[in-house]
Amino acid sequence: MSVAIDSSDAVAPSGDDAPAEPVPAHEETAEPGDTTNTWTPPTTETPDAPDAPAESGSDNFWTPPTEVPVAADTVAAEDPEDDPAPGDVPESITVDAHEFGVYARTGGWAFALKVARSVRPGGQPAADSPKVSARKFAALAGCSADRVMRFYKAWDRAADDGLVPQFEALAPGADVELPDADVWLSYYVSRNSATSVRGQAITDAAEAEGIRPTKALEVAENPTALRAAILADPGTAEAARKALMDRLDEDPVLRTGMARDIVRTDDLKKAVAEETKTGGQLEYVRRIAEEGEVKTPAGQKIEASPELREEAERHLSLIDELDEDEEAGEWAREAYDTVRTLVAETVDKDPELRVQERRAKFYSSLQKATKAFEELTFDDVAAEEIDDIVEDDMLQRLEELQAAIATCITALQSAQKKD
Numbered sequence: 001m002s003v004a005i006d007s008s009d010a011v012a013p014s015g016d017d018a019p020a021e022p023v024p025a026h027e028e029t030a031e032p033g034d035t036t037n038t039w040t041p042p043t044t045e046t047p048d049a050p051d052a053p054a055e056s057g058s059d060n061f062w063t064p065p066t067e068v069p070v071a072a073d074t075v076a077a078e079d080p081e082d083d084p085a086p087g088d089v090p091e092s093i094t095v096d097a098h099e100f101g102v103y104a105r106t107g108g109w110a111f112a113l114k115v116a117r118s119v120r121p122g123g124q125p126a127a128d129s130p131k132v133s134a135r136k137f138a139a140l141a142g143c144s145a146d147r148v149m150r151f152y153k154a155w156d157r158a159a160d161d162g163l164v165p166q167f168e169a170l171a172p173g174a175d176v177e178l179p180d181a182d183v184w185l186s187y188y189v190s191r192n193s194a195t196s197v198r199g200q201a202i203t204d205a206a207e208a209e210g211i212r213p214t215k216a217l218e219v220a221e222n223p224t225a226l227r228a229a230i231l232a233d234p235g236t237a238e239a240a241r242k243a244l245m246d247r248l249d250e251d252p253v254l255r256t257g258m259a260r261d262i263v264r265t266d267d268l269k270k271a272v273a274e275e276t277k278t279g280g281q282l283e284y285v286r287r288i289a290e291e292g293e294v295k296t297p298a299g300q301k302i303e304a305s306p307e308l309r310e311e312a313e314r315h316l317s318l319i320d321e322l323d324e325d326e327e328a329g330e331w332a333r334e335a336y337d338t339v340r341t342l343v344a345e346t347v348d349k350d351p352e353l354r355v356q357e358r359r360a361k362f363y364s365s366l367q368k369a370t371k372a373f374e375e376l377t378f379d380d381v382a383a384e385e386i387d388d389i390v391e392d393d394m395l396q397r398l399e400e401l402q403a404a405i406a407t408c409i410t411a412l413q414s415a416q417k418k419d
Contacts, residue, residue, distance in 0.1 A: 107181030108151070108188055109164075115148055116155040117170040122317040126310055130172055133313060134320055135290070149320055154188040156321075163187075278329045281336035282319070288312040294343055298360035302353065308342050315339070 102110050120131035134152060138145040158164045163179050170176070199217060206216035219226055229236040248255045262268045288294050289312040294304040304312070315335035319328050347357050376398075378386060 103181075105181060106178040107184040108154070109178040109181070109184055112151045112155045112158075112184075112188075113164075113170075113176065113178060115151040116164070116167055117174050118172055119148065119152055119167075120317070121167045122321040123314055124317075125314055133317055135316075145320065150188065153321070153323070154184070157187045158183075274329065278332045281332045282316075282328070285312045285315060285332075285335045285339055288339055289316055294339075296343060296347055296357055296360070297340075298357045298364060300357060300360050302346075305346060308339060308346065311342060312339050 099110075115134075115137065118131055119134050119137050120126070120129040126133075132140075134148045135145045138148045141148065155164060156167070158179070159166045163183070165176055198220075202216050202220050203213040206213040226240075230240050231237075244254070244258070248258070262272060284295070288304045289309055292304050292309055293301055294308065295301055312335070315331070315338065319331045319335065322328055322331065347353050378389075381389060
């Protein structure tokens with residue numbers, strides 16, 4: 001659109017041409033074809049629009065320059081007047097920036113690499129590798145061994161897929177090219193009304209787990225749907241089991257109810273007994289590996305040899321690598337039987353220790369026998385009831401026990417006379 005301006009602002013024509021008549025102020029446009037005293041404002045440019053070609057006869061028109069606005073943060077980034085020269089940046093800031101960049105590109109892989117190149121694979125003897133066990137690494141890091149193993153297993157899964165090198169190919173301090181951060185979560189497996197007190201507690205728990213509170217509130221408001229999901233889906237049932245276990249410490253009512261259900265169910269009682277046995281076997285092996293102390297079959301506590309500790313640690317490292325859904329019972333029994341055999345061999349190789357072991361075993365049997373004989377009385381039985389209680393073989397078995405005790409006494413007396 002052409003806009004008329006006052007003639008005093010127009011450029012004077014060259015030659016003998018007479019000055020143009022001023023256009024009345026109320027007129028918004030010039031006559032068609034008359035552009036002598038008119039000014040055309042430039043078309044507003046857009047980032048994607050090409051430059052418009054100049055119109056003929058516009059040599060005497062002034063076009064204001066186009067200014068491209070620049071964002072303030074861009075100016076600040078391009079003109080860091082207050083930043084120090086590169087050589088003046090403190091080393092601590094440079095290190096932080098470098099580590100930030102590594103994590104931005106790789107995510108959890110940066111930490112998984114530290115574990116992969118420092119923790120030796122399960123079953124590998126300590127003498128064959130400069131690496132340390134997951135428990136030792138966790139102690140140095142000030143965190144739990146479970147957390148270390150989550151990173152270890154994520155790297156192991158990625159190595160099986162050929163995404164990263166195997167553990168054996170990594171030496172402490174080695175650097176390798178890491179996958180993108182977006183891939184990390186594919187391998188790392190880390191554990192009511194909103195206005196009510198109950199709803200607020202659910203909301204807080206949901207936010208702590210990193211999920212939307214509405215999801216948790218919806219589940220809590222429909223227990224039947226939750227029950228159906230638990231009954232139908234093993235994954236949901238497993239999540240429910242873990243949640244219940246996490247709640248036991250702070251909910252004595254729930255704890256008592258679960259204990260009551262277990263003792264009333266034969267299959268659960270057997271399972272608990274089996275797990276208790278497995279736990280005891282693992283504790284026996286773990287104490288050897290961590291404390292260097294071992295209990296002999298007769299109950300003596302002796303110092304474990306380096307070979308015994310290494311074997312115990314090797315078995316534990318294999319067990320630590322098991323997934324949560326894998327049974328550790330068979331592995332625990334194998335570890336327990338192996339170290340018990342080594343303990344027995346250690347005792348047999350040492351004459352003095354062998355004598356001590358037999359002495360301890362005899363004392364243990366003597367204490368058990370003493371307790372049993374103390375109960376062989378008829379103090380709480382009336383005289384007229386004894387005839388009803390006595391069986392024919394009772395006296396015979398007591399006489400056999402008496403003969404065995406007499407033999408032991410004779411052997412001990414003979415030993416004392418020799419001394």
